[in-house]
Structures are given as structure tokens and as C-alpha cells.
Amino acid sequence: MEMAQASIIADLEARNLIAQLAGGDELKRHLAADSRTLYCGFDPTAESLHIGNLLPLLALRRFQLAGHRPVALVGGATGLIGDPSFKDTERNLASIEIIGDWVERIKPQLVRFLDFDCGANSALLVNNLEWTREYDVLGFLRDVGKHFSVNNMIQKESVRQRIERDGEGISYTEFSYMILQSYDFSELFKRYDCTIQVGGSDQWGNITGGIDLTRRLHRQQVYGMTFPLITKADGSKFGKTEKGAVWLDPAKTSPYAFYQFWLNCADADVYHFLRYFTFLSPREIEEIARDDAASQTRPAAQGILAREVTGLVHGEQGLAAAERITAALFSGEVSGLPEEDLRQLEQDGLPCTEIAPQTTLLDVLVESGLARSRRIARDLVGSGAVLVNDASQSAGDEPLNPGLALCGKYFVIRRGKKHHHLVKLV
């Protein structure tokens, strides 16, 4: 785990991973001088983390590889409040029980990216509920709240638009979020000598709040760093597919779907994303870009990106499964696959639906989720978008012909170019 400690900033810079530094050159010297403790918070806003969380998560790992000690904080307390930063509407609060459940699900996801057993810079996992649960309201308002100026807080860009925007507002609950997160930083400083907080650039206001509070509470200078907001060249939002967010939990987004997400990355983004989301060196990435530019064929970068990130998140096995499905569905005839391959597809996580005999194609499309309604299904069939075992379909009212089932029971249904579904006769 030894790497020149001074190199972390240079590496992050080379990857374009630094949006803002609180402390500037002083922070660089601070990091270069010794092994430091840093933290990043992850709020339970769902039962799983998603790829929006990946960048900071990988950054913690980069710091650890560079010899620093990462603290992954799960926001058992802050998750109950809801971060208003750059959100344009107030959010609904989930119940305490549900959020507690989410916390427990997210912990193992955080753990897999960090090394918790490597000596002095072993990672830590903490929950901010530990130091907020028992804090009494009056004490908190007096000891912590007194250090915050509302005048100052409403100036923060992260909430200003919300306050100024017509037709929207912000509750006191969400407005207080910044104070809780600030208190986390000061508390981690006190407990673990944590001197750096990192996060997405939307966290800047909350991070600087923590820096100010730590100075006031402990007379200590601490630092912050943010990562850039990930943007796509076409202006659409990163991390979303037609099915919604891309989750890290394989039960919510299969390794195959995850792999496909990265594989479909636009040319204009892929080299940036290689820097952001892989541990390939900037030099290697440049070589890939150069080769792609010279080759005049389909770029190799997307495949490399998909392989690297899927491997990081889902491990060797998940990656292998994703690649098996991809190979089976996108190269060659699906109808020629032997039974064991078909069964493997099912095991690997290709979406699969069991149907009764005599089910019509339209019903199959609806039951499998490939079409939202029979009307839509009819449209799809009409436009030639539906293939069953490689054969284009023109009518949907007939039951699937069992005689055409692969190995007596499987149908591979394709909708459009990229959506496949396994259907099993029972």
C-alpha cells in the first residue's frame, strides 16, 4: 500500500477530479507531509448506493492507496433530514425504520471499496447517528447552532436558488441539514483527527460549513475538496437510464445491466469517464484514446470502461457473467445457443419471466416488462421492433409456438436493439 504520498493531488488533478479545494496549497502541503485522515459522507436516500456515489467512493480508495486513512460515513442521522443542496424541491421524509434499514444495506456496499485491515491507514466506517442521537435539542442549539449565522447560511449557493425560486420553499428541517453535516466534520476531527472532507461539488457549502465550525469549536484548521459534477457531452443527466438510476446493488441493477450502461457511454465522454471511474493511469488512458482515434473503427474505450468499472463494483464473477450475456446476445445467433448457455444466461441475471403455455406474444411483452401496456406492445410489434429467437414478429395475438422454443422451453425476446428478455415455458 505504499505509494508516494505527495502524488495523490497530482493524480487527482491529472484525472480532472478536483473541482474545488478549501485550503489550496496549504492542503497540498498538509497531504504531502504525512498520512492524513479524510472522510466522505453517504446518506441513505434509497436502499442502495448508485453510481452517483461511485466517484467519491473510488476517491476514498485513491486516497487510501496513497497512504491516507479513509473514513466512510453513513448518514444515519443526516439521512433522516435530507440534504437540500441544489435540490429544487423539498423531499418527502421516509420513516425512521426504513432509513435505518437503508443504512444497514448501504454499509456493506461502502465496505467493499476500502481496505479495513492494512495497518495504520485501515479504513473506518462510522454512522453519524452515533453522535447526534443522544444530543439534546437545547444543548445542540446552544453549543452548535450558536456558531451559525442564518445570514450566512442563506447566502450559500446550494440553498439560495431554492429560497429565491418562485413556487418553492425550504423547510426548517432541510435548512438545518448543513449544521448537522458541519457538526459531523468537527466530531470526526475530534474523534479521529480527521482533517479533510471530500464530496461532490454540491457539497461545497456543507464542507465549508464544517471547516468553519471545526475552527470555532476546536481552533483547528481543517480542509475540504470537492469533485466535479459529472456532466455528459449531450447535456443529459449522468447515471440515469430509461429504467431510472443505475444502482450498485446487483439485485437492483444486474451486473449485466451495469456493464451495458458503461458500454453505451458516448464517445465524447468515455475518456473522461475512464479517468474518473477507473484506476488506469492517465497515461494508459491517453494511449487508448490515441489508438481509438487512429483505428477508424468502433472505439475500444467503452469496452475497457465497462470491464474496469464492472470489475470494481461486482468483482470477477459479476464481470464474467455480464460479459457472457453480452457475448451471447450481441454476437451471433441467439437461437443457436445450447441449453446450458441458456440456463447460464438466466443465472447470470438476464431478466427472465416464466409464462404459461398459450400465452400470446403481446402478453409476454407486457408480463416481462418489455412493454408497459398491450397497446404499446402492439405498436412495437407493428414497427418490427420485436424478435423472438432471432425471428422478426409481425403479429402478437398468437400464442408463442412451443415447437419453436429453444431446448423445448426457452424464448429469447428482443425489443429494439438493446433489450433482451428470457422467457421460460412452465
Add this chain to the structure above:
RNA sequence: GGAGGGGUUCCCGAGUGGCCAAAGGGAUCAGACUGUAAAUCUGACGCGUAAGCUUCGGUGGUUCAAAUCCACCCCCCUCCA
């Protein structure tokens, strides 16, 4: 507590008694072209094979007819206190 403004289909947003399943834009999906890209063009986009049915914060009412009018309720915003 007072005064005013508002809640429309995934999002923004028009619609103020019938011509409204509801303009326009975005998002999304599909087809063509391609590299499982991008750009572009075309089509779809509440449910239903259809007749038709169910929608415009909620409930009830007026009317031959309501997203549009009335009553009450819920939620949001602005200003005043």
C-alpha cells in the same frame, strides 16, 4: 392569524362550461442510418383489437355537458402580522 397566488397526463407548461385524452416543449421508446455510438429524419407516447372507458390535488354539488362553475377539505408559494 390576515390578504393574495397556485396544485393539469414522467417533467415544464397551455387550457377558464361542449370542438379536451387535454396545445407546445423536454424526457422516454421504436424504425431508418450506424459502432449495441453521435447527429439527422420518421413514428409512438392514459387504458382498450374496437365500440368505448378512466383522468386534470381530494370529496361532494350545479348542469343535458366540468380540468374549467359552486362548497368544504388537503398541500404549496408570496406578502403582512
